[in-house]
Amino acid sequence: MIGYEDMSKNKIFKKIKIKDTEFSNRIVVSPMCQYSAENGLMNDWHFQHLSQFGFSGAGLVMIESTAVENIGRITHNCTGIYDDDCLSSIKTIMEKVKVLSLNEVKFGIQLGHAGRKASTQRPWEGRSYLRHNQNPWKTIAPSAIPFDKDWPIPQEINDDDLQRVKKAFIDATRRSVKAGFDLIEIHAAHGYLLHQFISPISNQRKDKYGGSLDNRMRFPLEVFEEVVKVSNNLPIGMRITGTEWEENGIEIEDALVFSKQLKNLGCDYVCVSSGGNTPSPKIPVKEHYQVHLSKHIKQNSDILTRTVGMITDPIKANKILENDESDMIAMARAFLSNPRWVWDAADILGAEIETPNQYARRFKKSI
Ligand SMILES: Cc1cc2nc3c(=O)[nH]c(=O)nc-3n(C[C@H](O)[C@H](O)[C@H](O)COP(=O)(O)O)c2cc1C
Numbered sequence: 001m002i003g004y005e006d007m008s009k010n011k012i013f014k015k016i017k018i019k020d021t022e023f024s025n026r027i028v029v030s031p032m033c034q035y036s037a038e039n040g041l042m043n044d045w046h047f048q049h050l051s052q053f054g055f056s057g058a059g060l061v062m063i064e065s066t067a068v069e070n071i072g073r074i075t076h077n078c079t080g081i082y083d084d085d086c087l088s089s090i091k092t093i094m095e096k097v098k099v100l101s102l103n104e105v106k107f108g109i110q111l112g113h114a115g116r117k118a119s120t121q122r123p124w125e126g127r128s129y130l131r132h133n134q135n136p137w138k139t140i141a142p143s144a145i146p147f148d149k150d151w152p153i154p155q156e157i158n159d160d161d162l163q164r165v166k167k168a169f170i171d172a173t174r175r176s177v178k179a180g181f182d183l184i185e186i187h188a189a190h191g192y193l194l195h196q197f198i199s200p201i202s203n204q205r206k207d208k209y210g211g212s213l214d215n216r217m218r219f220p221l222e223v224f225e226e227v228v229k230v231s232n233n234l235p236i237g238m239r240i241t242g243t244e245w246e247e248n249g250i251e252i253e254d255a256l257v258f259s260k261q262l263k264n265l266g267c268d269y270v271c272v273s274s275g276g277n278t279p280s281p282k283i284p285v286k287e288h289y290q291v292h293l294s295k296h297i298k299q300n301s302d303i304l305t306r307t308v309g310m311i312t313d314p315i316k317a318n319k320i321l322e323n324d325e326s327d328m329i330a331m332a333r334a335f336l337s338n339p340r341w342v343w344d345a346a347d348i349l350g351a352e353i354e355t356p357n358q359y360a361r362r363f364k365k366s367i
Pocket of ligand 1: 190198273332334
């Protein structure tokens with residue numbers, strides 16, 4: 001491998017250190033569910049999906065939202081990390097992926113629980129709730145409020161469930177450390193369980209976990225407080241909701257309060273996303289449509305931020321960082337279209353990046 005040199009004048013290609021871990025640049029392959037696992041276990045599809053990004057040149061590659069308990073899977077085909085079989089399949093795939101990866105690349109795992117958005121069809125099979133003949137399971141949520149009018153009513157989470165789910169996040173974090181990941185991310189966005197707690201739309205509990213913002217944040221913060229203890233000092237962050245794009249939903253000021261509390265508990269970064277907790281929010285989807293959310297949190301707190309959403313142009317992506325609107329950039333669909341996005345960005349911005357020897361001629365290096 002040809003070594004990476006931190007000589008770019010562009011911030012996007014500058015190293016960033018989180019705790020003891022140095023990332024070779026600020027470009028992140030966003031977590032992307034592949035809906036291709038069997039019984040929670042990864043397979044050759046995940047191997048090809050992740051290995052192409054292992055030599056993409058991105059500083060960090062995120063593994064898809066991986067369920068901390070089996071009823072927390074979004075679909076029958078989501079990956080899990082809820083038992084030792086799951087751990088062993090992840091370890092097997094990641095060891096193979098790492099053989100093909102650049103030295104500099106780091107891998108992170110996103111840990112999630114889908115709550116009331118579990119037990120659904122894969123996107124290409126309809127994305128709706130599983131019908132009776134599709135082997136559905138009972139979902140859980142902070143309140144017995146379905147995601148959409150005709151969706152099954154979830155079971156309201158009781159005290160035992162709270163303890164079980166918290167333990168599932170702790171055990172999943174322990175397994176993630178054992179699997180050799182470089183970073184851990186807890187999923188509290190896109191309408192999944194921890195997001196459901198924070199939102200007044202999905203959380204109408206009467207106990208200490210519902211009502212005020214402090215109460216609604218309580219469970220996600222309790223989970224975070226516990227997982228950080230077993231994260232072996234790895235960089236650890238959360239994907240959060242900057243806005244639900246709904247009149248009575250989470251707003252950026254709520255996200256700011258949440259981010260500050262996370263920081264106090266030892267959270268290294270927040271990736272600021274939006275929406276997902278209601279069926280048809282009015283999202284003004286356009287280029288960089290979530291950057292202002294990251295910017296607000298970055299400029300009003302001291303937690304690192306990552307932005308995501310409709311970022312495709314390397315010069316404009318770099319500008320987001322130069323303008324101090326975010327510390328890192330994540331991209332999903334741009335990497336699906338072009339897994340070589342970083343190579344093209346390095347050409348455009350004039351950066352030296354680590355590349356596989358076999359492809360060095362692509363970079364006009366003298367091999
Ligand atoms: C195929 C696919 C799967 C996704 N799976 C996840 C996931 O597992 N966890 C998550 O937080 N976001 C997931 N997302 C959302 C992306 O990470 C990203 O936030 C979103 O696509 C916006 O970024 P983009 O415009 O660069 O695609 C997924 C997106 C796509 C396209």
